[in-house]
Amino acid sequence: MEYLKIFFVNTAVLITVAYLANLLYKHLITYASKRVKQISWVLLAIFAGWISSFFGYRLDDHVIFDLRFVPIIITTIAFPQPFPLILIGFGTGLTRLTFGWNEAALAGMLNLSILGFLSAGLSCWITRSNASIMKKGLIVILAVNVMNALNITIFGIIPAREYITEIMPITFPSGLLLSILFALIIWDFQLELSRNEQIRRANELLSAQTEELHKNEIVLEERAKQLMLASQYKSEFLANMSHELRTPLNSIINLSQLIEENDNSTTREEIAEYGGIIHRSGEELMMLINDILDLSKVEAGRLDIIKEQVNVSEIPELLSLQFSVIAKQKELEFVVSVSENLAPTIISDPQRLQQILRNLLSNAFKFTQMGSVMLSIRAEQRWEDGQDLNWMVFEVRDSGIGIAEEKRMIIFEAFRQADGTISRKYGGTGLGLSISHDLARLLGGFITVQSEEGKGSIFSLYLPI
Structure with missing residues (x-):
């Protein structure tokens, strides 16, 4: 009866350790990495084996009977991985030496090491087998208990006959039943952990979906605003x-x-x-x-661009003839300047180039009531797309009404202007800048704008030389 009593004590101790481990996992280890969780489990299983030996039944000064092999059984069922099982078996065997270095301790270390290798082999079978978890658990419990009894019979210091006839009839069925009981308890713990993990993942998923829905709602509101x-x-x-x-x-x-x-x-x-x-x-x-x-x-995407050599000196002459009359009618000064040492020709589409400049100059004259409009042509080096490139810059400067800072980008969008009522006052459809922006892109260049409300604007067309 002493064996049975001490085995129940061992079971109570292991259940206590399992409960404390469950709390530790919930509050400390649940968010740790997979490797940390694995190391924590190995150390916990070795500690559980040691505590079983600490509360084990001492037959004499050296022989201890306990359930130190139960953590190996539980690990084999719950986390069937060969290497951790070998570590648990060998580590639990080493802890037996803390109760004294003797022949019984060495036999105990050898027994646990063998059980670790047996469990490692069983873990490989578990991962490949299609049997139910209940059937796998019963086979593991039976195999480990049988091997434990065989090891004690073969390597133990108690005479085999005495162990088989007097001790094993009590310890083997007790160990088998208590292993099953403890496995069921741990299985319940495992199910709870699994449920908690599923709930946690479901909450994370719901949080992510809620956040995504919130983002989509913002996007939809923005899209609705844009459509309006x-x-x-x-x-x-x-x-x-x-x-x-x-x-x-x-x-x-x-x-x-x-x-x-x-x-x-x-x-x-x-x-x-x-x-x-x-x-x-x-x-x-x-x-x-x-x-x-x-x-x-x-x-x-069906606008054709025909690139050819364009004589740069002809451009200001043509534009000057066209806009000098408008300048005279509005009593504005119209100045055209061309920098010296400028490349005589560039490769571009002359029709589209003149269309862009006409649009820019038309806007300049339209929105300027007094002062001047200037067209200057110069060369400039500018960093674009990760390299220093040479550009020909056609700059249109006016002293007109200017553009507010927050409106400078929208003026290049189709159907949009800095002021929705501006066309009623000055005329026009508001398509000139949008078309010019797209044409500049098709010619390999771009348009920049500098402006201050009430102080005029500078539109610069950059084309690659």
Whole structure:
């Protein structure tokens, strides 16, 4: 009966250790790395084996009977990995030496080492077998208990006959039953840990999903705001466009009607004047239609760029002829300057280059009521895309109304302007800068803007030399 009592004491001790280990895992080790968890388990199993020996039944000064092999059984069932099991077996065997260096201690160390290697082999079978966890657990418990009894019979210092006839009939079935009992208790602990881990992962997943939903909600709100703004900008664009289309169309219709209804009271000079107005109105309409077509071609990726040699000196002459009349009409100073030692030609699309510069100059004159408009052409070295490149810079500077800092980027977007009502005051559709920005990109360059509200603007077109 003494063996049975001490085995129950061992079981109570192991259950206490398991409970404390469960608390330790929950509050300290649960968020540790896999390697830390593995090392912690090995040390805990060795400690459990040692504490079993500490409370074991001492048959004499050297022989101790206990359940020190139970932690190996539990590890084999719960974490079937060969190397940790060998470590637990050998480590638990070494702890036996803490109770004295003698023949019984050496036999105990050898016994536990053999049980460690046996459990390592069983762990390989467990990972490959399709048997139920209950069946695997019973086979491991039976195998370890049988091997433990055989080792004591073969290597123990108690005579084999005495052990088989007097001790084993009590210790073997007791150890077997208590191993099963303890395995069931640990299995319940394991299920609780598994449930807690699943709950923790579910909470993490829910938190991540909640955060993702919150981000998506913000994105959707931003998208809805952008769509609302886009709708507003397109409505403003259509209102401006209808105004821009109606003005020249009304001129064409009304004046052509006057010419058609001519009752010989209209002089030739008046008819010539009407014809000139009709011609200019037609050109305005053509420019509007071209802007819309260019924008649609750029967005569809179907705008053709034809690159050839462009004579740089001809560009300011052509633009000067075109805009000097506008400058005179608005009483503005128009200055064109070209830097010395400038490359005489560049490779670009002359039509699109002039279109960009016309758009920039048209805006400069449109939004400048007094002062000057300047066009300067110079060479500049600028760091782009990780290398120092040579650029030809076409700079349009005006002393007009300027652009607020927060509006400088949106002016290059289609249908958007610094002020939604600006077209009603100054005219235009608001497509010029958007088209110019896209054309500059297609030519291999880009457009920059420097401006201050009320103090004018500087638009710079950079093209690679």
